[in-house]
Amino acid sequence: MLDTVVRGGVVVTPTGTGRFDVAIQDGRIAAVGAPGTFTQDVANIVEADGALVIPGGIDPHVHTNWPIPAKDGTVTHSASPQHIGRAALFGGTTTLVDFAVADCTPETEIADAIEAKQKEWADAETDYSFHVL
Incomplete structure (x- = not known):
């Protein structure tokens, strides 16, 4: 069937x-x-x-929960994977590729950056993947 x-x-x-x-x-x-x-x-x-x-379309360049510094020193963040994912699905995009940011320090492993980003995407309704930055 x-x-x-x-x-x-x-x-x-x-x-x-x-x-x-x-x-x-x-x-x-x-x-x-x-x-x-x-x-x-x-x-x-x-x-x-x-x-x-x-x-479904693929968006290979999205930034979820991305820090956006303001002139006054405050920092806001871009929308969550869930929010951006719902908007993408509405437009026919079913796969998003986000950035997993490793701090480029000896204490930060790439695997840790990917794991942290996967937690953010846990409830996403779209397919997803990551670029490591």
Whole structure:
């Protein structure tokens, strides 16, 4: 049984653009076929009816909880992974790549910076990865 079939959407393939059905299994595109191709049991059917069907976008450069110093010496921070993630999903971006900052001191290990950033992203609704800075 397929998890989801998106039916009748406009899909760009290596051979051109047209109406196709897209089969999804375990969160991945399993197959693309002519409309009506996937007739077996399907848990969820999305009727795309000519809408453009594209995979989620990737933003390779985000800064969550990033310190922003003000002229008066105070420091605020950019939004949390959860806040930025919800905004990204609303716009069709499903994967974000944030910065895990190692202080470049002998006491700071890169693994510690990644672990700290993973804790911030624990409740995120998007896929994510990190650049180490």
